[in-house]
Amino acid sequence: MHDLQKISEAFLIPADFSSAAPYGSGHINDTYAVNFNQAGTEVRYIFQRINHRVFPNPGKLMENIERVCAHTRSKLAGPDASRRALSLVPTRSLKNWHVDGEDHWRCYLFIEKARTYDAIENVGQASEAARAFGRFQGLLADIPGGRLFETIPDFHHTRKRFEALVRAYEADTRGRASAVADEMAFVLKREAETSLIVDAIADGRIPERITHNDTKLNNVMIDDATGEGVCVIDLDTVMPGTALSDFGDMIRTATNPEREDSTHLSKIHMRIEYFEAIARGYLEGTAEFLTDAERELLPLSGKLMTLECGMRFLTDFLQGDTYFKIHREGHNLDRCRSQFRLVESIESQMDDMRERIDDMVAVS
Numbered sequence: 001m002h003d004l005q006k007i008s009e010a011f012l013i014p015a016d017f018s019s020a021a022p023y024g025s026g027h028i029n030d031t032y033a034v035n036f037n038q039a040g041t042e043v044r045y046i047f048q049r050i051n052h053r054v055f056p057n058p059g060k061l062m063e064n065i066e067r068v069c070a071h072t073r074s075k076l077a078g079p080d081a082s083r084r085a086l087s088l089v090p091t092r093s094l095k096n097w098h099v100d101g102e103d104h105w106r107c108y109l110f111i112e113k114a115r116t117y118d119a120i121e122n123v124g125q126a127s128e129a130a131r132a133f134g135r136f137q138g139l140l141a142d143i144p145g146g147r148l149f150e151t152i153p154d155f156h157h158t159r160k161r162f163e164a165l166v167r168a169y170e171a172d173t174r175g176r177a178s179a180v181a182d183e184m185a186f187v188l189k190r191e192a193e194t195s196l197i198v199d200a201i202a203d204g205r206i207p208e209r210i211t212h213n214d215t216k217l218n219n220v221m222i223d224d225a226t227g228e229g230v231c232v233i234d235l236d237t238v239m240p241g242t243a244l245s246d247f248g249d250m251i252r253t254a255t256n257p258e259r260e261d262s263t264h265l266s267k268i269h270m271r272i273e274y275f276e277a278i279a280r281g282y283l284e285g286t287a288e289f290l291t292d293a294e295r296e297l298l299p300l301s302g303k304l305m306t307l308e309c310g311m312r313f314l315t316d317f318l319q320g321d322t323y324f325k326i327h328r329e330g331h332n333l334d335r336c337r338s339q340f341r342l343v344e345s346i347e348s349q350m351d352d353m354r355e356r357i358d359d360m361v362a363v364s
Helices: 004-008 058-075 123-139 158-171 177-189 191-202 243-254 272-285 292-318 331-348 350-363
Strands: 016-022 030-038 041-050 098-100 103-109 209-211 220-223 229-232 239-241
Touching: 004 016, 004 030, 004 041, 041 058, 058 103, 058 123, 123 209, 123 220, 123 229, 123 243, 123 272, 158 177, 158 191, 158 292, 177 191, 177 292, 177 331, 191 292, 209 243, 239 243, 243 272, 243 292, 243 331, 272 292, 272 350, 292 331, 292 350, 331 350
Parallel strands: 209 239
Antiparallel strands: 016 030, 030 041, 041 103, 098 103, 220 229
16 A cells, blocks of 8 residues: 555645545556545545556656547536546646656546446446447547657557567466467467458558557446446557557457456357447447448457457466466466457357448448
8 A cells, every 4th residue: 555645745636635545446557546625525536656567658658648638628518528538636846747756646536426347237338338438539539749659569469469479488488388288279270360450550441540448348437327438547558559459349348248357268258239239339439430441340359359368468477477467376367268268259259240330330
């Protein structure tokens, strides 16, 4: 537990520190909900310590977030605008982050009367979250100031993720390669597909966009009263990317009834009704800018982002669990196996997915 009272004194918060507790279920940064007493009323803020091992240039990362928050806020209007885009709280030196030794801290206004869901409970939530991510991409389509900084270069470059996995397997620095022969065979069988989306970007068939790049459905705040997806959060990976990776990661995270690290492989499958809900919400949110080429590749993107994530978990397992937080022995290998089982389920329903996308596009 960090000394949140001391950290909070660096920020312009007109209230008295009360308490702090870890918040959320993120794998990377340390996140806290911090309570303050403001003239007799309890108010909350979100504090985050940026993981500088994952994000080695936190200053450039925060410049991205400054630009994204300012631009999205500038395009929203009405009394509810402050709930529809994250708001950074400045420090006493009027910066948007605080440096404490090696640690970089930021503070956001807490969005009340909304919450995130680690497990989507119904198709309505899935559709609303997908629509919110689509709208978020639209808000950033005209952000000024040039190209955003790549906080993690090649984050969704599936081919390079494959190559990194092969290197980790061959190096076998932790003596774990013998335990993953089946998983490596699974990946090698699908090697040719790892280049499909990155090649489409490289040859200009689909455009580069500013995208979220981590579209787990728990990165959208869902309004408690209306069920609407009101605010996209966790902006560390907002950078140049492709709409396909954002859509595909939603399919990966929201269509499976089991948790990402489930060991009940027989229960893991893609629920086609959730795929349809996500596709419908996302196509509505991106109706003004998504191209025909992007729409055509949407079904494939779910498979590739799931395969990519499984490869990342497997790479981290082989390298000694240095990237993703783990909570048990073999945790990353369990995550990998869960993702690969989901890939198989998506593959078995690919024709149905394509037909449903085509039907939605035809009536739009």
